[in-house]
Amino acid sequence: MCRSDGVANRSQVFLDLSALLTGFKCVALTGTGMTDAYIGALDDVLPAQLLDDLLAVYERLPVGSERDAAVAADILGDFKLGPVARNLILLWYCGTWTALPDQWRATYGTSPLDTDRVVSAQSYQAALQWVVAGAHPAGARQQGYGAWAVAPAGAGR
């Protein structure tokens, strides 16, 4: 959990939801330095309130053994929230925004920012896909001469 005791602010709830969806711990997500940029990316593209709707649904999820099924049903399986949640996962893993499905756009509206794109040069380098691969972003964070000859470290969480 990202929140300490007491009332969580929006960023903390966002991070908790992100940790649940990505499988990365909160500290790993925070360490990317991308939290504010990704909240901004969602707010810029989505209709007002939509991200808060998603966060509210997250806050109401049951705890314990029913939690994963509820994520699948109430978030990923939801017509409105599912594509947004999947984009949130892709933001963290790839640093990219992916155009929402046509049906979704037809229902909830379009944004000129809703195109396939890399959020920024920083988000490309911060993408967690490189971490889960036990690797580094191509063209950045070089591992050093000969590091590639060593057995992979395995995915770090």
Added chain:
Amino acid sequence: MGRRARGRGPMTGDTQYDVVIVGGGVTGALMARHLTGAKLRVLLLEAGPATAWTFDGYTQHLQRFYAAAGKGPESPWPPSVNAPQPDTRDVREGDGYFVQEGPDKYGSSYSRLLGGSTLHWLGVSLRMLPEDFELRSRYGVGRDWPLQAADLEPYYEAAEQAIGVAADVADQSYLGIDFRDGYDYPMRRIPPSYSDHVLAGAVDGMEVELGSQQVALNVRSYPAARNSIPRGDYVPVGAVDDRTGGQALGRDLGQRCAGNTACTPICPIQAKYNASKSLAQADKRYLQVLAQAVASKIHVDAASGAVQSIEYLRYEDPDSPRCTMHKARGRAYVLAAHAVENAKLMLVSGLGGASGQLGRNLMDHPTLYAWGLSPVPIGPYRGPQSTAGIEDMRGGPFRAEHAAFRFDVGNDGWRAPAGAPDSTVAEAVTNQDLFGAQLHDHLASTLQRQVRFSLSVEQLPSPHNSVTINPSYVDPLGLPRPVIHYRIDDYTLAGMAAASDVAREVFGRAGITDCTDSEQASWFPSVAYRGNEYRYHGMGHFGGTHIMGDRAEQSVVDADQRSWEHRNLYLIGSGSFPTMGTSNPTLTMAALTLRTAERLAAELRT
């Protein structure tokens, strides 16, 4: 303007330069370095901008790569409107700089800016095999070169020094490649990757059938123009940071490859060779580089055929076609603008020539991907994009029947064939609906097992594969766009089929689950052969547009890359190759350039 027939005339008032070079890529830069070293005055015209020439400018190209949605070879290197270039993204629609007349798509691209395509090459620096120079004599196909391997051998050594190649001779003596006693490469081989070791453990020594031969396969480190641990007193050449007073901070960056896994499209630290390094090593007292200067016409003396000047269009703003016209004059002229651009410039100047070969015999190494999942983690997405190949299919009697080929063994997962890791993540999230720990573990397992081979297939010279021009197709400066006629013939198709068979056998031996041509594959052009479809891409290995030979009737240049019809004109680069073999052409281009430069300098100094 004075007549300077055969390039031997005295210097006159309006002749400012000894040699005018068109193009600031690997051949132009090496030529400039050698000629200025011989105290010859050189003007180098570069069509594109010189933004990669400074460390700050280079860094901006890197930032552009990070933020680019597509990360293809051209992504860090946008062209000026005045020096448009082919882009692999345009191959599908056929609406780019190239006018593709087919029947097959020509899949390769190049870049027009100072540094040329070496800014995004992989760095593979294989020598050609001795038999590659005599395909006609040995196997009855293709053409013989007017040079033999032994003629080029000292220049291969010089080229390996000049561009900085890392390899161990002990790995590289195969299929007749021979090294002088005591010779070794200037730097030790780049360490093979962990995945190379795993694959070699499974595959080394396995035999496959090629024609009627049994061929034993080995995973072999290949020579790479990437900085490694130096031998003797060789000093690795790091990043270019050319400024008044000489190299500055960049010099000490990039003296070792650090495993950025981005040789193509941009090595962030310039540990990989690019042509700017050779230009930085030229003697500046004798060199003038004019960037944003597009050669537009060659003027020749009608009687002697000698080149009198090269006309060029200079622009200030890379985004505006506003330009001024100038003429450059020298005693000799060198076209080093790229196989396609050299041919284009000759054709637009009305210098198609009597042999009828100019612009013809266009070749490439059409290449297939084979990809799969290893049974064990191999750690891709680390290190240079590849560090080893399987080279044993590069030569042999089977070449009488079908094309030779080589495998590049990737260290970059499914990036090239499928746009991974992004596409692997998207597949898991969007199609498999994975999330949380399950998603994390699935990706850790999948990404760490991704294997990629590139099966690079030889192509023979054919007069039907060509670069031509057509007044209907021009660029913003009014200069012609290349019109490409290209067909992949049965000789190469049969090579593709054989290469695919060998790849399947290797995968089977190593327990790799074959995922080639799964639905995750990116789009590539395809060809059909005996009921199978082969999806191929270009390797950027253009060749053959101004083919060399020992007779003027059948070739454009002689063994010195000197125009038969315009004796003070040289056309250099892979356009001069009569055949391509299976080696990536840059090292051979460099060797030929150094040979030509030596001869040209000797002639001009007398």
